[in-house]
Amino acid sequence: MRGLLLILALFCAVPAAADPRPEGLMWNRSGKPLTLPLQILSDPGEDLYVTLDAGQGPVLAAYIRGGKPFRLLVPPGRFAVAIAAGRDWQGEAGLFGPATRHVALPGALDFGVVGVGRRSGHLVDLRGGGVAVRGFGLCRGPDLSSPRAEAKPPRAAPPVRMPPEPKTLAEPRRVERRLSPPDQALPNQPLVPGVDPQTRPFARPFPEPSRIPIPRVAIPDRPAPPVRARPSAAQAGAHWTVCG
Numbered sequence: 001m002r003g004l005l006l007i008l009a010l011f012c013a014v015p016a017a018a019d020p021r022p023e024g025l026m027w028n029r030s031g032k033p034l035t036l037p038l039q040i041l042s043d044p045g046e047d048l049y050v051t052l053d054a055g056q057g058p059v060l061a062a063y064i065r066g067g068k069p070f071r072l073l074v075p076p077g078r079f080a081v082a083i084a085a086g087r088d089w090q091g092e093a094g095l096f097g098p099a100t101r102h103v104a105l106p107g108a109l110d111f112g113v114v115g116v117g118r119r120s121g122h123l124v125d126l127r128g129g130g131v132a133v134r135g136f137g138l139c140r141g142p143d144l145s146s147p148r149a150e151a152k153p154p155r156a157a158p159p160v161r162m163p164p165e166p167k168t169l170a171e172p173r174r175v176e177r178r179l180s181p182p183d184q185a186l187p188n189q190p191l192v193p194g195v196d197p198q199t200r201p202f203a204r205p206f207p208e209p210s211r212i213p214i215p216r217v218a219i220p221d222r223p224a225p226p227v228r229a230r231p232s233a234a235q236a237g238a239h240w241t242v243c244g
Helices: 002-013
Strands: 024-028 036-041 047-053 058-064 070-074 077-086 101-103 109-114 118-125 132-142 238-242
Touching: 036 109, 036 132, 058 070, 058 077
Parallel strands: 036 118
Antiparallel strands: 024 058, 036 070, 047 058, 047 077, 077 101, 077 109, 109 118, 118 132, 132 238
C-alpha cells in the first residue's frame, strides 16, 4: 500500500510535459488567400514563433524551426510582424517560457501585387544576432523545363486540292420552230390589217438551254480547330521564381 502511494506521489510531482513543437503555418484567420511571400532566415539553436497583426489582433501564426530557411505565404495587406524566439516551446500562451526573446522589426510590412505578375513580399534575416529586412518577390515566367515550353517546328501547310478541269461545252443545238397554222379570223373580227397570214415569217431559231457547270473554289483541306479551355498557369508552362 505504501509503495502504491509513493508511486502516485511521484507521478503527481512530475510537471506537465511541454507541447510538442509544431512546424509551418499554424492558423490563418484573415479570410484571404495566402499568396504573398514572407521568408525568414535564422540561426540554429532557437525556434521562432511568428504572428501577423493587421491592427485588430493576430490574423496568422507560424512556427519556424531554427536554422532552416522558411518561406511562408501570407495574405495581402499591411501587417506588424511579431517574432518570439526561444528553445523550450510551451504553447501559444506561454511561448518559450521566461526565456522568451522578442525580436523587434523596424515597422509594419506591406504585402501585395506590384505591376503585372509580381507578388511583392519581404525577407527577414535574423542570422548573426542582427535584424535585416529587404524586399522579396515572386515573378511568373516560363518554365524552361516544361515540355510545353520547348520550341516546336512550324506546321507544314496542308495540301490544296484544285478543282477538276471543266469539260468542253458542245455547241448548242439549234432548232427551227414554226408557228401554228395561219390565224383564222374570229366571227365579226377582221384579220389584223397589213399582215398576211400566208406570208407570216417563221419564228427565229433559239438555242436549247444547256447546263453550264459552276467551277468550284479551291478550299484547303484543313479541319476546324477544336475549342479548348484556357490552360492554367501550370499547364501553360509557367511557374513562380524569385525576382528579388
